[in-house]
Amino acid sequence: MPEQLTAPLVVSFPFTRSLGPVQSAFLTGLRERVVLGVRAHDGRVLVPPAEYDPTTAEEIHELVEVGTTGTVTTWAWNPAPRPNQPLATPFAWVLVRLDGADTALLHALDAPGPEAVRTGARVRVRWAEQRTGAITDIACFEPHDGPETGHATPHHGTFTDPVTSLTAPARLDYTYTPGRAQTRHLGNLARHLLTGERCPSCRKVHVPPRGACPTCGVAATEQVVVGPRGTVTTFCVVNIKARNLAIDVPYVYAHIALDGADLALHGRIAGIPYDQVRMGLRVEPVWRDGDRHPDHYRPTGEPDADYDTYKRLL
Amino acid sequence: MTPRPRDVAVVAFAQSDHRRATPGLSETELLLPVLREVLDRAGLAPGEADFTCSGSSDYLAGRPFSFTLTLDGVGAWPPIAESHVEMDGAWALYEAWVKILTGEADTALVYAHGKSSAGDVRDVLTRQLDPCYLAPLWPDSVSLAALQAQALIDAGETDEDDLAAIAARNRAAATHNPHAQLRGAVPHGDYVVRPLRTGDCPPVSDGAAAVVLAAGERARRMCRRPAWIRGIDHRIEPHDPGRRDLTDSPSTRLAAERAGAFDAPVDTAELHAPFTAQEVILRKALRLTGDVRVNPSGGALAAHPLMAAGLVRIGEAAARIHRGESHRALAHATSGPCLQQNLVAVLEAELEGEPE
Ligand SMILES: [Zn+2]
Numbered sequence: 001m002p003e004q005l006t007a008p009l010v011v012s013f014p015f016t017r018s019l020g021p022v023q024s025a026f027l028t029g030l031r032e033r034v035v036l037g038v039r040a041h042d043g044r045v046l047v048p049p050a051e052y053d054p055t056t057a058e059e060i061h062e063l064v065e066v067g068t069t070g071t072v073t074t075w076a077w078n079p080a081p082r083p084n085q086p087l088a089t090p091f092a093w094v095l096v097r098l099d100g101a102d103t104a105l106l107h108a109l110d111a112p113g114p115e116a117v118r119t120g121a122r123v124r125v126r127w128a129e130q131r132t133g134a135i136t137d138i139a140c141f142e143p144h145d146g147p148e149t150g151h152a153t154p155h156h157g158t159f160t161d162p163v164t165s166l167t168a169p170a171r172l173d174y175t176y177t178p179g180r181a182q183t184r185h186l187g188n189l190a191r192h193l194l195t196g197e198r199c200p201s202c203r204k205v206h207v208p209p210r211g212a213c214p215t216c217g218v219a220a221t222e223q224v225v226v227g228p229r230g231t232v233t234t235f236c237v238v239n240i241k242a243r244n245l246a247i248d249v250p251y252v253y254a255h256i257a258l259d260g261a262d263l264a265l266h267g268r269i270a271g272i273p274y275d276q277v278r279m280g281l282r283v284e285p286v287w288r289d290g291d292r293h294p295d296h297y298r299p300t301g302e303p304d305a306d307y308d309t310y311k312r313l314l
Numbered sequence: 315m316t317p318r319p320r321d322v323a324v325v326a327f328a329q330s331d332h333r334r335a336t337p338g339l340s341e342t343e344l345l346l347p348v349l350r351e352v353l354d355r356a357g358l359a360p361g362e363a364d365f366t367c368s369g370s371s372d373y374l375a376g377r378p379f380s381f382t383l384t385l386d387g388v389g390a391w392p393p394i395a396e397s398h399v400e401m402d403g404a405w406a407l408y409e410a411w412v413k414i415l416t417g418e419a420d421t422a423l424v425y426a427h428g429k430s431s432a433g434d435v436r437d438v439l440t441r442q443l444d445p446c447y448l449a450p451l452w453p454d455s456v457s458l459a460a461l462q463a464q465a466l467i468d469a470g471e472t473d474e475d476d477l478a479a480i481a482a483r484n485r486a487a488a489t490h491n492p493h494a495q496l497r498g499a500v501p502h503g504d505y506v507v508r509p510l511r512t513g514d515c516p517p518v519s520d521g522a523a524a525v526v527l528a529a530g531e532r533a534r535r536m537c538r539r540p541a542w543i544r545g546i547d548h549r550i551e552p553h554d555p556g557r558r559d560l561t562d563s564p565s566t567r568l569a570a571e572r573a574g575a576f577d578a579p580v581d582t583a584e585l586h587a588p589f590t591a592q593e594v595i596l597r598k599a600l601r602l603t604g605d606v607r608v609n610p611s612g613g614a615l616a617a618h619p620l621m622a623a624g625l626v627r628i629g630e631a632a633a634r635i636h637r638g639e640s641h642r643a644l645a646h647a648t649s650g651p652c653l654q655q656n657l658v659a660v661l662e663a664e665l666e667g668e669p670e
Contacts, residue, residue, distance in 0.1 A: 004337050009432075011376050015445065023446055046557065048447045054552055074468065074560065076460030077508035082437065084452040093457045093507070095556045104556030106448060106461075114508055119468045135450050168445050174376035174433040179340025210386050211343045217360030217389025219346045 005183045009174040016167045020051040024164055025063055025157035030137035033127050036155055037066050037101050045152045047101035048135075063157035067099030067150025068125040070141075074104075075121075077114035086140050092117045096141055099150030108140040122146060133163030181211035184223070190292040194285065196261050198222040204262035227258035230297070231305040232281040233313050234264075237274055252277040256297055257313045264313050271298030280304035322414045323533040323540030324661065325526050326355035327629035327636075332495045332521035332617035335431035341370075341380065345427050345522045346387045353423070356526035356536045360389030363526065364419035366396045367410045369403035369426040370621045373438050384427065395419070402426060403523060403625030404586075404647030404657050408546050410527050420529045426622040427522035435518055435620065442650065444553050456515055456589075458651040460507035462560040463591035467509060469561045471598075474509055477590040478502045481513040481615055484593075488612025495519050495617040516588040521619025523626045541632035541643070541661040547572035548647075548657035555652055566599040566646065566656040573658045575600065575644050580660070582607045582634055582643040584627035588614045592653055596646060600658075610634065624648065628659050635663050 019027065022038050026049050029036040038049035039062040046054070053060050076093045078085070085091075086108035094117075095104035110126065111117050124144035131137040178186065181197060185208050188195045196205040197220035199213035205224050206213060213220050235254035241247075252274050255264035267285070269277050282302040285294035328351035336344055353360060366388055370381045381398050390396065395418075399405045403426020410422035430438075436454035443449045466472050481502060488494035495517045503512030526536070533540040549565035549572075551558050570576060583606050587593040593608070602608060609615075611630040614623050624647025634640035641663045649655040 006337065009376050017445055019446065027446070048554065048556070050554070050557075054557060073556075074461050074465040076457055076464055076510075077505065078457055079505060079508070082452060082454055084437075085454075086451055093453060093461055095461060097556075103554070106453060106556055107451065119464070135447050166446055168449060170441060170449070172373070172376060172433055172438055172441070176376070176432065177337045177340075179343045180338055181343065182340065183338075210383070211340060212346055212386040214386040215389065215391040217349070217387055219343075219350070 005178055005186060007176045009176040010171065011174065012169075012171040014167055014169040016165055018165045019163065022049045022051045022061060022063070024162050025159075027133040027135070027166070028159045028162045029157075030135070031131045031133040031163065032159055034155070035066050035068055035098060035125070036063050036157060037152060038062060039064055039152070044102035045100060046103050047098050048105055063155045064100070064152035065155040066101045066152050069144050069146060069150065070096040070098035070101070070123055071148065072109070072117070072119055072121045072123060073097050074119055075109065075117050077117065086136065091140065094123065094141060096123055099148050100152040107138055110140045110142050116143065134166065179211060181209040185209050186292065189294070192287055193225060194227040194258055196224050196226045198224050205260060206263050207258055207261040207265050224260065226260040227285070229282060229284045229300055230256040230258035230261070231310050232269065232277065232279060232283060233257050233310050234279060235269065235277055250274045254297070256283060257310050262313070267294060268296040269298070270296040278304065280307060280310070320415055320417065320529045321533070321542055322411055322527055322529050323537065323542045324628065324632035325528045325533050325537035325540050326352045327523070327525050327633045328352035328355065329493050329523040329622075329626055329629060330521045331493050332519040332619050334495065334518060334520070336429065336520040337431070340383070341375065341427055341429055342384050342387045344429065344520065345384055345425060348522045348524045349387050349423070349425060352524040352526055356528070358421065358423070358526065361391070361394055363421045363423040364395065365410055365413045365422040366394055367398065367406040367422060367424050369399045369401050369406040369625065370428060371400055373441055374428050374430055374435070374620060375432055388423065402621050402623065402647050402649055404628055404659075405548065405649070407525060407527070407625060407628055408548060408657065411543055411546055414527060414529050420532050422527040423524065424527065424625065425522065425524035426625045428620040428622050429520045430518045430620050431520050439651075447554065455651065456510060457507045458555060459515075459589040459592070460510045461555065462652045463509050463514070463589065465560040466591050466594060471561060472591060472594045476594070477514050480590040480593050484609050484613045484615040487610055488616035491611050491616065493617065494612045497612065497616060510589060514590040516614050516618035519617050519619040521617060521622055523619070523622045523629055525625060525629050525632070537636060539636050539638060539663060541635035542664065544660040544662050545573035545575075546657065546659040548655065550650070550655040553650070553654060558652070560652055561595065563595050563599040563653050563656060566596060566653065566658065569656050569658040570600050570644070573660050575658055575660050578642060580606060580642045580644045582610065582631060582640040584611060584613065584631040584643070584645045585609055586614050586624045586627050586646050586648045588618055588623070590615065592648075595653060600644065600646070624657065631659070631661050635661055
């Protein structure tokens, strides 16, 4: 069994979302240290507010201001906060029904320990110092000593410079593992050996191998050495420089049918002016010092391959 | 007069061993032996099913359109009729069932897979939440389930000892399931997020599952004792947990009603309850009494390959009928935080009015 290849894979995506009028008023309100809810058709006050009635699906827009104090409806003690969560020290997740609201808001409660938290506990908003119009403008909740006071009062919901969109950055870290077939293939490439897999059913040799014949849907396990020489079956001229890629444009990217392979792989063609690359050109891989895979393919100097020898691979 | 709908059955089921990590295998390599086994059982060649439908999530693998690679494993050339849901495979099975009911297909291959080991699944699952109000707080899956468990304890419907007993019973049942990941006695452990301890939480699993569906006579030829689908329905609740009664599952109850679950008693129920407290809620919503065998496979507490765990419930329930160990079984699948979305399927050994 060859060494198990792994690679870090970071997926980072800052989604920008436009907000509806109710969401916009709510998040702008948080920036101004005001908590707004919306009244549903059945009279209930929803906090956080929805754009549409949960029962009738009609648009709702009757905004009300509720209290910044509330009551815990359920809680969970989080002894080991994870990155990005509201507090870095152990805290309680809480659903809080703010005074004047009929539904509960999820947030964190800063409390010394689980013994200090219970359902029914009174809490109040602790505002973040820097507020931008986001749910995190509430830094967290904190214990509060006081009876339920607030009731919902009508609110115009208009503010200067309202927040109309939300940028939600997210980053997830993965460990990519290529699997058995690709690991073997990459290991062989590092030893300057090009390999494919033969399908036990249709006998075709697939390069690069993926563990299965995509046509027959069966596991392909027979290793076959292919190339190293091959034929350009088709190509394109790249004229736009890629970011973080130290390759001058224009250059040629080609489908290459390695000798003995039944599927063309792709690679960059160099060692020949870009406008002289052609279908049928015979090429071979070039490894630079220390490379784990071919850097590019260059002409072998052989006569061009006859069209009939590679047309089924187009 | 409405024409009688077609009779559709689960005729074959296969699953991988579910393990904490499968670093040596790509998703296709994880699936291949499962697909081979299920097709062999049904007597189908790769690519022969009239319809193929899969369930998986790009967020687990961290790669867009990752499901397209697994098509390598199904024999997709010449082109096949194929579909994919970014959901648990139980919903893929629902789509395949509907496709067969329309008469456009007589057979269907349904598969699902998840490699949770590629990322940190507690963080990954925060990305399914409301992007304005919830996702910026990164409330992880265990924390949300813990809020639900505490609500249930506060309501006097369970306590931590009850929950520990649920965990123990599921994992004891899993000793008879070679595919399960946690089998037998497992320490109940410390709090992950109180009131949930490690024992109350599902394992993080890599795994895959596949099912073949067939209509009428085809089903009878493929399987000695087909598991006939009497009904399937799925229902969803608001995504804001603060707007829901977390101690109940009205969506499960409604799906069960619409699937015909309450028309006659079931003898077996496979519940997709990743967290112990959720089994309490589901038993109540589904009116399961003491004489129903619940999770003879060990359930999601014994193995939890995300995106496949719900399909596994349907497969396990069907396999009991195939083996003659059940006459009428209920299978349940869930999706989203705190049992937000629920699917119920009712399977039977023989059709109405047909002698056994
Ligand atoms: Zn083949």
